[in-house]
Amino acid sequence: MKVAVFRREHFNAAHRLHNPAWSDEENKKIFGKCNNPHYHGHNYDLIVKVVGEPDPQTGYVMDMKVLSDLIQEHVINRFDHKNLNLDVDDFKNLNPTAENIAVVIWHLLRKHIDPSLELKVTLYETERNFVEFPA
Numbered sequence: 001m002k003v004a005v006f007r008r009e010h011f012n013a014a015h016r017l018h019n020p021a022w023s024d025e026e027n028k029k030i031f032g033k034c035n036n037p038h039y040h041g042h043n044y045d046l047i048v049k050v051v052g053e054p055d056p057q058t059g060y061v062m063d064m065k066v067l068s069d070l071i072q073e074h075v076i077n078r079f080d081h082k083n084l085n086l087d088v089d090d091f092k093n094l095n096p097t098a099e100n101i102a103v104v105i106w107h108l109l110r111k112h113i114d115p116s117l118e119l120k121v122t123l124y125e126t127e128r129n130f131v132e133f134p135a
Contacts, residue, residue, distance in 0.1 A: 001054070002052060002053060003051070003052070003054055003061050004050070004061075005120045006047055006049050006050075007047070007050075007067045007071060008045065008046065008047050009045075009046045009048070009078040010020065010043065010044065010045055010046065010075055011046065011075070011081075012025055012042070012043050012044070012081055013041065013042065013044060013080065013083070013084050013095040014040060014041040014042070014081050014083045014085075015041075015084040015085055016034070016036060016040070016085050016096075017031040017034040017110070018035055018037060018085075019095060023128040039083055039085070042125050042126065044124060046105065046121070046122070046123055046131075047122055048109065049069055049119070049120040049121075050067060051118035051119075052114075052116060052117040060113070061115060061117065062113070064094045067113075070112050071109065074089050074111070074112065074128070075108060076108060078090075078108070080097065084101070090104045098114050098130070099131050101113050101123055102122075102132070103133050105121050105133075106121045106125065106134070120132060121133050122135070
């Protein structure tokens with residue numbers, strides 16, 4: 001009997017989508033406004049889903065306070081009000097697309113969550129644009 005639990009969090013961050021191997025013209029063509037050399041920001045909504053069997057002693061799949069604390073410590077404190085390109089080591093050599101941000105978040109959390117539990121990250125970059133990892 002598997003149950004899914006979800007925790008929603010929020011952070012604000014700036015970024016620029018840019019491939020240094022391409023010309024400025026090619027970057028503008030591919031990334032458009034998202035290639036603004038002065039960066040741009042988003043109000044990201046993050047949903048972390050954990051799936052597993054409820055513990056017979058507690059009834060929890062995972063203690064939601066523990067999950068919230070993990071997200072705060074390893075994601076929000078790291079990304080909130082930061083320029084992802086300049087301030088976050090994870091993106092020094094990785095284009096901070098919504099897809100890549102979601103994958104980074106998943107890896108940051110995975111090592112702190114019981115491996116018997118399934119983990120999924122959903123990241124809303126805007127109200128209409130969101131990504132999920134793993135798919």
